[in-house]
Amino acid sequence: MDPKQKALLEHFQARIDAEEKIEPKDWMPDEYRKTLIRQISQHAHSEIVGMLPEGNWIGRAPSLRRKVALLAKVQDEAGHGLYLYGAAETLGADREDLIDELHQGKAKYSSIFNYPTLSWADIGAIGWLVDGAAIMNQVMLTRTSYGPYARAMVRICKEESFHQRQGYEILLALCRGTEAQKNMAQDALNRWWWPSLMMFGPSDKDSSHTEQSMKWKIKRKTNDELRQQFVDVTVPQADFLGITVPDPGLKWNEETGHYDFGEINWDEFWQVVKGNGPCNEQRMKARIKAHEEGAWVREAAMAYAEKRRKRKEREEAVRVA
């Protein structure tokens, strides 16, 4: 490495170590920029694709109260996607390119959204578990080293807490309802528990990016640390609902002060990542369809803006003359 590059790198790492935030125009290593664009755009895609499984239930929500809440939540997720695409753009990425990469299958999004929402209880389980797991990760990211990403996370975290509460409230109502309703809640937990644990990504020993990301303080906790934290706070919440976490290996460990839990089915994890989950194809089709069917709106808006701009110019010219 040439000495100038080495000095830049050392200075950069010193800033990170001193907990300084890195801002868009600051010098940064190419790999830092690339890692962030990849991570932030994946995160943005997850917010957008994540609207699909829940959007599926807006028209079938059991009451107006539930419907406005779900609608507001899904609208928030669209906003989260926008904040994040915005943060990626400060790094020189183009939003249109990022979206193209998603649609061409080159970019990833959270695998959790490749599972189907089969009953109303699933909407409860998503809010409680999926948003709950996302919050664990996002709270950590409010302290990430890249300024625009950290600031987007602060906004997102403020909005997320209602998402989780509305989900838990749905399950609470079901668990205090009829036997059939309680069974519905249990069934949702059975199907969403393990995929939620998978949201934290591969185990630390198999995670290729973790070490460098920790050094650059893009991530502040490892996948396994966050996963453990999630299990520890979530199990008592399941107990309160009176439903059972589907893991025979789950038990409180007095010594460590944490729950021990069973091994994740990593084969399933990698299958879904590779595109073979129950809904991968359906989700991408829906995204592409929405994007293509919206194309004329985007073009018309541009044409209209252009027409208005020209008219304004003409009027100004007349006024001057």
Place this chain on the structure above:
Amino acid sequence: MTTKSNKKNWPLWEIFIRSKNGLSHKHVGSLHAADAEMAIENARDVYTRRNEGVSIWVVESKYITASSPNQKESLFDPADDKVYRHPTFYNLPDEVKHI
């Protein structure tokens, strides 16, 4: 699928929000919109869904000129040694009130 060469994207706008009366506008983020009116409408939906604002400014990002991080020393260091710009630089006896 559209490709970069044949598409005309909505430009990027920087959004500033006055959170309540009496405060100044503060940068909150950016978004894409075809024109200024749409940028304000979108900013309303994206950044003020929970009463976060009473007024919105939008500026197309390309019109913003920013100082460069390389100028940090030349721009800001000269203020470092001018302690006399601060009230604590001036020694007054305690008996003097309201000053």
